[in-house]
Amino acid sequence: MRDLFIDVFTSSRQQGFLRVCIVGATLCFALAVLMSGHTSTWAIVVLPVLGVLCAINPHTGFPTATMLYLLAVWAAGVETPWTPWSLVAAVCMLVLHTCCAIAAGTPSQAPLPPGFWTVYAVRVGIIAAATTLLWALAALTEVTRLHGGVVAGLAALAVITLGLVVHYRLVTRKEDVGGPADQFTDRRDHGYYGLPQGPA
Missing domain, CATH: 1.20.58 (Methane Monooxygenase Hydroxylase; Chain G, domain 1)
Incomplete structure (x- = not known):
């Protein structure tokens, strides 16, 4: 775990931007869920934690598990089949997936x-x-x-x-x-x- 934190704190500015976008995407998704319907408070609390874990270590299965959790939270918490916030949630998942893929596939200390x-x-x-x-x-x-x-x-x-x-x-x-x-x-x-x- 110590090596992961060192990797994050010594990363380039572009890599730091990617990690911030990862956490920001999960926070925006949590906001979209809250604005769309009723869900468990614990489900919302877990979202930022998963976002931080993805930002710290995008190379493992955390991003995949987080994406599945986001889908489960949306399916369980939003009752209406369509809502204006569903577009926000979809874009957040797109940003999360893309940033995790780039962060995992590029050297942390090298500028892009x-x-x-x-x-x-x-x-x-x-x-x-x-x-x-x-x-x-x-x-x-x-x-x-x-x-x-x-x-x-x-x-x-x-x-x-x-x-x-x-x-x-x-x-x-x-x-x-x-x-x-x-x-x-x-x-x-x-x-x-x-x-x-x-x-x-």
């Missing part, structure tokens, strides 16, 4: 190059836009009182398929053909994640 933020900003922006669209469609369904059934199931399947196709074209295929992500992962010409590699 500017291009790295651009790549991930685009990816997160695309996912956030798709999430907002689905949230708006759910709001329309709630307002017009449309029922589900086969049409809703087919529409959900079409959205999932479209998301997989977009992810393949924008992420997987670009990395395979030498896209922007390669400058951060190719260790033959660069150090970790595009950082210049010093003399041996």
